[in-house]
Amino acid sequence: MALVKLHTEFFRNLSSAEPVSFSPSFNLLYGANGSGKTSVLEAIAYLGLGRSFRVNRHQAVVKHGQQRFTVFGGLDRGFESLDAGGEAALAHRVGISRDIAQKQTTLRVDGESVRSLSALAMHLPVSVIDPGVFDIVAGGPGKRRQFLDWAVFHVEPSFASSWQQCQRVTSQRNQTLRNGRLDESMLRIWDAQYAALSERISKARKSAFEQFKSAFDSLVQEVNVNWTEGLKLEFYPGWDVSQSLSDVLVRHREQEIRMGHTLYGPNRADIRIRFHGRPVAETFSRGQQKTLVILMKIAQSMVLNDLGKQVSFLLDDINAELDENHRSMLACKLQELRCQVFITSIEHPDPESLWQGSQIPDYRMFHVEHGTLKEE
Numbered sequence: 001m002a003l004v005k006l007h008t009e010f011f012r013n014l015s016s017a018e019p020v021s022f023s024p025s026f027n028l029l030y031g032a033n034g035s036g037k038t039s040v041l042e043a044i045a046y047l048g049l050g051r052s053f054r055v056n057r058h059q060a061v062v063k064h065g066q067q068r069f070t071v072f073g074g075l076d077r078g079f080e081s082l083d084a085g086g087e088a089a090l091a092h093r094v095g096i097s098r099d100i101a102q103k104q105t106t107l108r109v110d111g112e113s114v115r116s117l118s119a120l121a122m123h124l125p126v127s128v129i130d131p132g133v134f135d136i137v138a139g140g141p142g143k144r145r146q147f148l149d150w151a152v153f154h155v156e157p158s159f160a161s162s163w164q165q166c167q168r169v170t171s172q173r174n175q176t177l178r179n180g181r182l183d184e185s186m187l188r189i190w191d192a193q194y195a196a197l198s199e200r201i202s203k204a205r206k207s208a209f210e211q212f213k214s215a216f217d218s219l220v221q222e223v224n225v226n227w228t229e230g231l232k233l234e235f236y237p238g239w240d241v242s243q244s245l246s247d248v249l250v251r252h253r254e255q256e257i258r259m260g261h262t263l264y265g266p267n268r269a270d271i272r273i274r275f276h277g278r279p280v281a282e283t284f285s286r287g288q289q290k291t292l293v294i295l296m297k298i299a300q301s302m303v304l305n306d307l308g309k310q311v312s313f314l315l316d317d318i319n320a321e322l323d324e325n326h327r328s329m330l331a332c333k334l335q336e337l338r339c340q341v342f343i344t345s346i347e348h349p350d351p352e353s354l355w356q357g358s359q360i361p362d363y364r365m366f367h368v369e370h371g372t373l374k375e376e
Contacts, residue, residue: 001091001123002081002310002340003044005074010063012039013371020373023364024076024310026335027342028349031368037344040373041128041314044342046096047073048126048312050117058098058105070097075123078310082338092123118153118160125154125309127297129330130316136296137289138281141270148235148271151300152208154309159204163266166197170262178260187253194265195245201266202237208303209235209271215306216299223329225291227284230276238268290322298333305337312340319345328356335361344368 002024009016013036029037042052042061052061062069072095081091097106107114114120127150135143152159173190176183213233220228239248248264249256256263273292275283280292301311313334318327331354334341343349351360365376 001075001078003047003073003124003312004076005072005090006040006043007072008043009070010066011043011069011071012036012061012063014039014043015370015372017372019072019074020366021364021375022340022342023362024078024082024340025338025361026331026363027340027366028351028363029342029344029366029368029373030346030348032346035368036371036373037368038316039371040368041316041342041344043071044073044312044314045126045128046071047094048121048124049128050096050121053128053130053132053314059100062098062100067101068097068099071095073124079308079338082310094120094123096120116160122154122157125304125311126314127301127311128314128316129294129297129318130314131321133297134286134290134293134321136293137273137284141268144271144273145269147296147300148205148209148212148269151212151303152204154304155208155211155307156204159201162197162200162204166194166201166266169193169197170265170267174261177256177262182257191246191249194262195249198238198245198265202269205266205269206235206237211303212296212299215302216296219295219299219302223295225288227275227288231280231292232272232274234272234274236270236272238266238270239264291326294322294326294330298330298337301334301337301339305339310338310340313342315341315343317344317346319347324353324356327354328358331355332358 002022004022004024005019006022007019008014029040031037038054042054045051045053055061072093074090075092075094077091093110095108098104107117107120109120109123136147149159149163169190173187173194176187176190216233239245245265252263273280280289284292301313304311315330318330322330331341335355335358349365351363366373367376
């Protein structure tokens with residue numbers, strides 16, 4: 001599905017006047033620094049991720065002097081609407097509101113309140129490419145787990161519930177590990193629950209990774225890069241799978257007691273990315289790392305595309321991060337996959353340059369100034 005209507009209230013510096021209509025294909029937003037371009041993408045991210053991709057605190061996005069913010073969105077029918085052409089009736093109306101003072105979040109889908117964020121986010125797969133996204137390669141395992149779990153969530157509906165249960169059990173297990181006197185019988189109870197949930201989570205992650213890896217391998221054959229032959233991507237579940245997780249936990253009991261938290265399991269999972277046996281963070285240039293991350297992001301969207309799910313990409317200030325060839329490669333591939341795309345830039349976008357001789361898709365151009373979007 002694509003986001004075709006957006007209305008915000010008290011969200012950063014964005015105007016709360018009228019809803020904005022977007023193209024289900026490409027949307028080009030430009031304006032000076034501080035005009036509100038990235039704030040638009042943040043608002044969209046709240047509908048698809050339940051959070052900002054820039055900051056961790058809800059308080060940071062509420063308009064100065066206000067105690068709550070709200071984001072409403074109207075979604076079309078995805079590929080079905082694209083094929084039909086023209087204005088289509090909305091398939092879903094989604095919204096998220098956060099009361100900062102009460103620390104209370106309200107989620108709504110089609111006028112009904114929903115309790116879980118997953119019930120909201122499942123309707124709008126949002127993928128972000130901003131300066132921070134390149135930490136998928138250069139950063140720690142947590143960034144790569146987050147990358148993988150985004151796809152798992154949209155591929156396997158039960159994953160969100162399993163992961164939440166696992167986090168609760170992990171928290172209880174950690175409290176038991178930190179107790180002054182070890183309660184071995186209680187720890188074994190938590191071990192059994194943790195191991196069962198871990199197997200379920202790892203199975204879902206492995207399946208999603210294999211789909212992603214297949215799409216990635218196919219994609220790299222289409223692009224002109226000279227480092228694919230020595231590149232290897234592997235899924236590491238978080239423990240040595242030649243042993244059961246229950247045995248691993250018992251074997252490393254004293255180590256975990258000393259550390260005071262769980263050291264093995266899905267909370268330590270990773271996508272190990274190596275080039276000729278060495279981590280790409282050590283061997284790839286900054287430019288190569290950017291290319292790799294872009295290809296990984298496209299491969300994710302290919303997996304969801306095959307499942308009939310349209311992905312909405314948020315490309316924040318890509319002129320500052322990607323050269324003209326990389327921008328064109330990304331734009332053309334996302335056009336081919338029929339993704340919805342939002343691109344921000346300081347300079348006025350040049351569609352001819354962005355698509356470099358390819359057929360220019362339908363798009364809408366917006367100038368952003370003082371938090372207001374004006375379509376050109």
